[in-house]
Amino acid sequence: MGGLRLALSLFTVAPVRADRFDRATARVAMALAPLAGALLGLVLGLLGWAAVALGASPLLAAALVVGAAVLLTRALHVDGLADVADGLGSYAPAERALEIMKKSDIGPFGVVAIALVLLVDTAALSSIISGISDSPGASLGALVVAFAGGRLAATVACRRGLPAARPEGLGSLVAETVPLPLIAVSALVIAGLAGLVDPVRGPVAVGSAVVVAWGLTAHARRRFGGVTGDVIGGAVELSTMAALVVLATA
Secondary structure (H helix, E strand, O other): OHHHHHHHHHHOOOOOOOOOOOHHHHHHHHHOHHHHHHHHHHHHHHHHHHHHHOOOOHHHHHHHHHHHHHHOOOOHHHHHHHHHHHHHHHOOOHHHHHHHHHOOOOOHHHHHHHHHHHHHHHHHHHHHHOOOOOOHHHHHHHHHHHHHHHHHHHHHHOEOOOOEOOOOOHHHHHOOOEOHHHHHHHHHHHHHHHHHHOOOHHHHHHHHHHHHHHHHHHHHHHHHOOEOHHHHHHHHHHHHHHHHHHHHOO
16 A cells, blocks of 8 residues: 555655655555556546537647646656756766756756657647547547556666666665566556557557657666666656557557
8 A cells, every 4th residue: 555655646646645665665656657547547538528528629628638647747757758858968978967857947858858748649639539529438548548558667667677877866766676577467467458448559559658668768777877767757758658649540
């Protein structure tokens, strides 16, 4: 239960107080990240359905859903995405890049990264939500799959063998806490459940999320020496975007 509370507090604004912050609890929290994402996706899907039912266009409903997703996660992952973009875009040595990522301001690379990801999210969600009146179950399921797959990125980012880039911070708490077999099982289970939503695009969306998360974190290891909380947040945002794009493809 401590791990579940930590997962909900890290990945949503749910009024749940995390009372334990040790590595054992972090392992459970990172393993349960997709569950927190699925619950978030369900809430966002219901919001999109309600917006369309009240007369909003699919594009407007999608914009509202994207805005709600940022609010319901305290913009934590979006901020991580911006910091990672600034760190990578600096082309500075690892130590200097990590300093850039710790700054509270956002540079041009971060601004562009946020704008592009939210734009793509909105476009993909507009396509998904456009069918919510005719097939609400499939559209709601698509959002659950996308956000569960996106949070699976956090599980992937905390895999054994990927060290923390810094000795302090969230990254140091969660890095290398999740065994690779557990990640494989989680990915297969989520992909199987996604197949109930769409037998082809569902599993492909989950697989795309895993590939994006693995690629970003592997690059972060080469550039920064390991993973940080910002890298995890960036992986979540990019993986969610990848899943949404797949699910929106005809």
